[in-house]
Amino acid sequence: MKTAKQRNDNKRSQLAWLIGSAASGAAVLSLATIALYPHQSHPQALVSAKVVKKAAKPAAHGTSSREPIVYKSPPRSLIPQGRQLFAEDCQTCHGPSAEGSVRAPNLQGLGAATIDFWVSTGRMPLADPTEQAAIKPPRLSHEQQLAVSAYVASLAPGGPAIPSPNLGLANLSKGESLFAENCAACHTITGVGDALANNIYAPSLWAATPTQVAEAIRTGPGNMPRFGPGTFSNQEVDDIVRYVTYIQHPEDRGGLALGGVGPVAEGFVAILIGLGSLMVAGYWIGGRAQ
The missing domain is CATH 1.10.760.10 (Cytochrome c-like domain)
Structure with a gap:
């Protein structure tokens, strides 16, 4: 028969194995999530082909012409x-x-x-x-x-004049790249906005209409640079507008959006819930083993 010490050692080994297995399982699950949903694990990754296919559908704010943007007085x-x-x-x-x-x-x-x-x-x-x-x-x-x-x-x-974007002709992937290069430094890649210097801030884009986004690009309100036709073509403006409309209602297939603020919130939730759950389970099993 096993002694009490041997039984306790055996239970401690089982506890260590349980915690290690849980951590390994979480790592495997994380890698699987990155493989299946790369645009969720890294906000600057290109969106899936399914989403790009949806972007090809004519939008309610678009025009019936074959021009990316129509300007009307x-x-x-x-x-x-x-x-x-x-x-x-x-x-x-x-x-x-x-x-x-x-x-x-x-x-x-x-x-x-x-x-x-x-x-x-x-x-x-x-x-x-x-x-x-x-x-x-x-x-x-x-x-x-x-x-x-x-x-x-x-x-x-x-x-x-007042622009009317044609989102049915926009390219979502190109819009994401242009936004990341020229806009994300102030507005962040998810468009939630951020504080700048001297009590100035880059506003959130989550409530902006396609027309307002195109107007801001072409006119440069406040401290924002003005991007004329020599910098962005009408097609490129249309692409950026399409990306902004996407981040307003993204497909969060990887789980909760957590406010769209990126890895800081995701890491906090992982530590608080993931590691916290493992600690509670460890204390509970350890208490039963005594």
């Missing part, structure tokens, strides 16, 4: 309405003819896309001047936004 019939709205909400800072003042910049010659971006994202009209205009629900309706854009664009030539 607001109807000139909205200019009188826009003049009235501008006088009520904008001229106090920007001047009666949008010529600018010590409180706000000159808007003449910036184009309808610039005005539409700032108004449609709720950044303007600005009730409380701050270091950086915050995104908020727009005060103006869609027609009123177009009216203000039409009025300001009529004051002086220049600047792009």
